[in-house]
Amino acid sequence: MTFTQPLRSTRLASVNPVAKLGAASTIAIVLLASIDQVSAGVALVVECVLLGFLRFPLGAALLRVSPILVAAVLAGLTTLLYGQSSGRVYAHWWLVEVSDGSIRLAIATALRILAVGIPAVLLFLTVDPTDLADSLAQVLRLPARFVLGALAAFRLLGLFAEDWRALGYARRARGIAGRGAVRRSLGQAFTLFVLSIRRASSLATAMEARGFGSSARRTWARPSRFTARDWLVLGIGVLVAALAVAVSVLTGSWRFVIG
Amino acid sequence: MTGRTRFQQRPAGIHAAGWGWRHAGRAAWAVRGLDLDVQPGERILLLGGSGSGKSTLLGGIAGVLGGDDDGESEGRLLLDGEAPSAVRGRAGLVLQDPETQTVLARVGDDVAFACENIGVPREQIWPRVRAALDAVRLDVDLSHATSALSGGQKQRLALAGILAMQPGVLLLDEPTANLDPDGVVEVRDAVASALEATGATLIVVEHRVDVWLELVDRVVVLDGAGGVLADGAPDRVFDDSARELRAAGVWLPHRSAPARREPTAQGAALLSGEGLTVARPRGPRIPVGDITVRAGTALALTGVNGAGKSTLALALGGLLPPVSGTLTASEELRAGLGASPFAWRSSALVSRIGSVFQNPEHQFVAATVRDELAVGPRAAGIRRRQTDAVIDDVLARLRLDSLARANPFTLSGGQKRRLSVATAIVTAPRMLVLDEPTFGQDAVTWGELVGLLAELRDGGSALVCATHDEELVRVLAAQRRELTAGAPLVGAA
Amino acid sequence: MHATITTAVGSGRRVFRWRVVDIVVAAVLAVVAGLVFWVWDQASNPVGAPITAALPGLQGIINGPWLFAGVLGGLVVRKPGAALFTELVAATVSALIGTQWGPLTLLSGLVQGAGAELVFALVLYARWNWLVALLAGAGAGVGESVLDLLVWYPGAKASFAVVYAAGTIVSGAVIGGLGSWAIVRGLARTGALSRFGAGREVSERV
Numbered sequence: 014m015t016f017t018q019p020l021r022s023t024r025l026a027s028v029n030p031v032a033k034l035g036a037a038s039t040i041a042i043v044l045l046a047s048i049d050q051v052s053a054g055v056a057l058v059v060e061c062v063l064l065g066f067l068r069f070p071l072g073a074a075l076l077r078v079s080p081i082l083v084a085a086v087l088a089g090l091t092t093l094l095y096g097q098s099s100g101r102v103y104a105h106w107w108l109v110e111v112s113d114g115s116i117r118l119a120i121a122t123a124l125r126i127l128a129v130g131i132p133a134v135l136l137f138l139t140v141d142p143t144d145l146a147d148s149l150a151q152v153l154r155l156p157a158r159f160v161l162g163a164l165a166a167f168r169l170l171g172l173f174a175e176d177w178r179a180l181g182y183a184r185r186a187r188g189i190a191g192r193g194a195v196r197r198s199l200g201q202a203f204t205l206f207v208l209s210i211r212r213a214s215s216l217a218t219a220m221e222a223r224g225f226g227s228s229a230r231r232t233w234a235r236p237s238r239f240t241a242r243d244w245l246v247l248g249i250g251v252l253v254a255a256l257a258v259a260v261s262v263l264t265g266s267w268r269f270v271i272g
Numbered sequence: 273m274t275g276r277t278r279f280q281q282r283p284a285g286i287h288a289a290g291w292g293w294r295h296a297g298r299a300a301w302a303v304r305g306l307d308l309d310v311q312p313g314e315r316i317l318l319l320g321g322s323g324s325g326k327s328t329l330l331g332g333i334a335g336v337l338g339g340d341d342d343g344e345s346e347g348r349l350l351l352d353g354e355a356p357s358a359v360r361g362r363a364g365l366v367l368q369d370p371e372t373q374t375v376l377a378r379v380g381d382d383v384a385f386a387c388e389n390i391g392v393p394r395e396q397i398w399p400r401v402r403a404a405l406d407a408v409r410l411d412v413d414l415s416h417a418t419s420a421l422s423g424g425q426k427q428r429l430a431l432a433g434i435l436a437m438q439p440g441v442l443l444l445d446e447p448t449a450n451l452d453p454d455g456v457v458e459v460r461d462a463v464a465s466a467l468e469a470t471g472a473t474l475i476v477v478e479h480r481v482d483v484w485l486e487l488v489d490r491v492v493v494l495d496g497a498g499g500v501l502a503d504g505a506p507d508r509v510f511d512d513s514a515r516e517l518r519a520a521g522v523w524l525p526h527r528s529a530p531a532r533r534e535p536t537a538q539g540a541a542l543l544s545g546e547g548l549t550v551a552r553p554r555g556p557r558i559p560v561g562d563i564t565v566r567a568g569t570a571l572a573l574t575g576v577n578g579a580g581k582s583t584l585a586l587a588l589g590g591l592l593p594p595v596s597g598t599l600t601a602s603e604e605l606r607a608g609l610g611a612s613p614f615a616w617r618s619s620a621l622v623s624r625i626g627s628v629f630q631n632p633e634h635q636f637v638a639a640t641v642r643d644e645l646a647v648g649p650r651a652a653g654i655r656r657r658q659t660d661a662v663i664d665d666v667l668a669r670l671r672l673d674s675l676a677r678a679n680p681f682t683l684s685g686g687q688k689r690r691l692s693v694a695t696a697i698v699t700a701p702r703m704l705v706l707d708e709p710t711f712g713q714d715a716v717t718w719g720e721l722v723g724l725l726a727e728l729r730d731g732g733s734a735l736v737c738a739t740h741d742e743e744l745v746r747v748l749a750a751q752r753r754e755l756t757a758g759a760p761l762v763g764a765a
Numbered sequence: 766m767h768a769t770i771t772t773a774v775g776s777g778r779r780v781f782r783w784r785v786v787d788i789v790v791a792a793v794l795a796v797v798a799g800l801v802f803w804v805w806d807q808a809s810n811p812v813g814a815p816i817t818a819a820l821p822g823l824q825g826i827i828n829g830p831w832l833f834a835g836v837l838g839g840l841v842v843r844k845p846g847a848a849l850f851t852e853l854v855a856a857t858v859s860a861l862i863g864t865q866w867g868p869l870t871l872l873s874g875l876v877q878g879a880g881a882e883l884v885f886a887l888v889l890y891a892r893w894n895w896l897v898a899l900l901a902g903a904g905a906g907v908g909e910s911v912l913d914l915l916v917w918y919p920g921a922k923a924s925f926a927v928v929y930a931a932g933t934i935v936s937g938a939v940i941g942g943l944g945s946w947a948i949v950r951g952l953a954r955t956g957a958l959s960r961f962g963a964g965r966e967v968s969e970r971v
Binding site: 143164165169182186190216219224225231232233234235236 | 360366371372377378388389391397419430434553586589591592621622626631647651695696699
């Protein structure tokens with residue numbers, strides 16, 4: 014499945030996944046704390062500049078980012094119609110109320126989602142699942158059994174997709190593909206669960222047969238270390254967040270989301 | 273290649289005294305009262321019918337059966353004088369499904385996985401990985417994607433993963449059951465090479481014994497009650513216990529080959545393809561050319577893995593559209609519908625062309641066996657009273673009547689296969705397409721299935737089998753259509 | 766042929782340590798859930814999205830299917846942390862294969878999983894009936910509504926927020942909670958859960 018293949022060609026690919034996760038999370042937490050156009054706008058502009066420096070393959074990036082563009086616009090639309098109203102009211106119909114206040118909030122909402130989502134999506138685009146698991150277990154010290162169990166399960170994804178297709182063919186051959194697409198999909202999903210649990214039990218036995226889950230202390234064949242470059246990426250994330258907050262507070266447009 | 277010299281483990285011995293295991297939630301003991309002694313370095317072939325506890329025994333030696341939560345044990349089972357769970361890494365277990373033994377995405381990482389688990393220092397891991405890959409003769413890059421390997425390669429990869437642990441005993445649970453003939457030979461050679469390099473003890477469970485005979489020096493047969501039925505040199509055991517072994521579905525060596533069943537009459541063409549090319553969505557194109565399916569005959573689609581047998585089978589079954597060329601159903605087959613099977617509605621397809629898939633579980637849609645058989649006729653619009661009679665008949669014919677109220681997923685392998693064939697024939701289609709119907713079957717199930725297929729063929733149906741089972745092709749006297757990745761070859765006869 | 770008995774061997778004792786099969790099965794359930802999310806996402810009409818965006822909070826009702834992974838994991842594995850782990854893995858899978866919201870789903874998964882986990886913890890991981898499942902689904906719904914209202918609709922009016930939360934919680938309880946419970950019952954009957962308590966409760970003699 015090609016959509017699970019990360020982009021290896023960018024310089025970000027070799028950065029430690031935890032650093033990327035940390036940078037994206039910092040930006041997210043800080044920006045989500047406020048709803049205003051300035052902090053989101055500043056962050057978005059800085060991010061676009063940085064991404065320009067990194068020379069991302071534009072086509073692939075746009076493709077992966079387009080769903081969040083759409084989602085941001087739609088969330089903005091909802092806020093436009095149902096946002097807290099203040100200032101001049103332009104339209105009022107049943108529960109819908111478009112006002113100055115709701116327009117401002119709508120723009121802020123959309124920008125915020127983009128500012129949080131775009132870097133996160135693109136950073137994830139460059140993460141290899143095995144590297145992610147290694148870094149989560151070695152750098153963040155999450156329990157190795159859980160991280161590696163999840164990684165092994167993730168590898169079966171391609172197999173499940175093939176199963177799904179085979180299930181579709183089988184249902185056509187059994188005569189029930191014509192009616193009730195929803196019901197058929199539910200049935201297919203259920204069967205996929207059954208097949209996958211079987212495979213999971215088999216995989217668990219295979220992993221245990223190779224010593225997994227025993228009380229012996231684990232070693233790591235692929236070391237995951239935090240280098241200067243990783244600290245740099247993390248630092249840039251913190252800086253972007255700090256800059257956004259600073260500009261917003263200084264221009265007096267910071268508004269806590271709660272209250 | 274100098275990898276052979278780097279293995280240093282001692283072969284392990286196994287001692288079982290009155291050992292038994294009962295899985296949690298079951299009434300019957302999987303193994304009970306087992307007495308067995310295996311000397312270090314011995315090579316054993318373990319046989320027995322399904323349910324005789326072979327997998328449980330291997331699991332017990334490997335220490336993967338689990339603790340109190342998973343079942344209870346009695347008696348003693350010792351590996352090198354200790355409890356197996358205390359010496360993880362001394363026994364390595366290879367299972368039968370290539371897909372669920374690959375843990376990581378890259379070959380090198382997957383082999384290194386076992387070393388990481390048992391705490392091998394990093395500087396020793398990668399040399400061990402390379403040595404293990406050498407020992408199984410898997411000649412690929414360490415960063416090669418594991419999903420891009422063939423079945424035989426995946427099994428060899430699993431074996432390499434085990435060897436990297438430097439175990440004292442190799443346990444193989446039907447390692448070649450899901451492989452094509454080439455893969456079977458690859459794996460057997462890899463095991464032979466690994467044994468040469470390590471001198472480890474070997475216990476292998478398999479139905480097809482000819483492949484392993486030259487490698488083993490002792491045969492142990494387990495009986496249904498959980499104990500040992502026979503134990504000794506191969507020739508003696510096969511002579512003494514031939515009857516029990518045959519009943520257990522073991523493919524005995526030097527057995528008389530099943531008789532060829534000539535077709536009784538050749539009927540009209542039911543489906544013809546001209547200038548046909550087929551492909552899966554986003555898959556490679558498979559040029560087929562001209563092909564004809566006739567009533568009362570069997571057509572075998574053969575070729576190496578990846579040549580496109582399954583894809584062509586899907587197309588002939590009306591499940592994939594042809595990429596180019598035409599596929600036309602005769603008047604007899606189409607019975608009032610259009611010429612192209614792919615255009616038929618699903619409920620119309622089911623009474624004209626039946627499809628049996630490689631994995632029977634892909635076909636199950638209902639909660640009981642009986643309901644399963646009722647799905648097709650109901651979809652085809654056949655009235656209830658007629659359906660019941662037909663279902664009863666099919667159940668009896670395929671010996672599934674005692675299982676009528678069981679959930680399809682709880683059936684054994686052979687029963688599932690029979691059920692999947694039953695669901696395809698209950699609507700009495702004129703044509704039946706089967707994808708690897710005899711895959712991984714023991715001798716008894718194989719015989720039943722082939723007999724059934726011959727009957728169907730003689731009854732006037734057309735059979736299309738995508739298979740690499742030469743015996744099946746011979747017994748059904750099938751016309752052969754060989755697919756290669758390049759230009760199509762003209763079929764024999 | 767399998768024969769099962771109605772009382773499981775060694776049942777009654779609650780074991781809290783996760784076995785390897787618990788981890789892998791929970792993770793696989795999460796992976797399938799992630800795949801199902803993705804398929805459902807592709808299939809749900811993109812043209813319909815602007816219409817639901819214009820709803821006054823009722824779009825909360827379609828959140829149900831996103832909430833079932835954690836409850837499902839909890840009901841199958843029955844150990845502390847199951848709901849949280851399953852939701853996190855499902856969210857990670859969604860993020861890696863690129864569903865709409867990318868890594869914001871990670872946050873989503875964390876919060877939904879915590880909501881369901883809390884309910885299971887409150888019954889001390891001892892009860893796994895339909896009511897607990899329903900409440901766990903509702904718990905996941907609570908977590909999800911709080912997050913959505915903070916991330917996606919922070920500027921919304923109070924009336925919108927209330928309707929949205931109510932819709933999410935109800936659909937979480939019904940689809941996420943009861944739906945998962947029904948799935949687990951069905952799975953148990955297929956014999957797929959024979960290594961789990963959930964599978965041994967449903968017994969059949971074949």
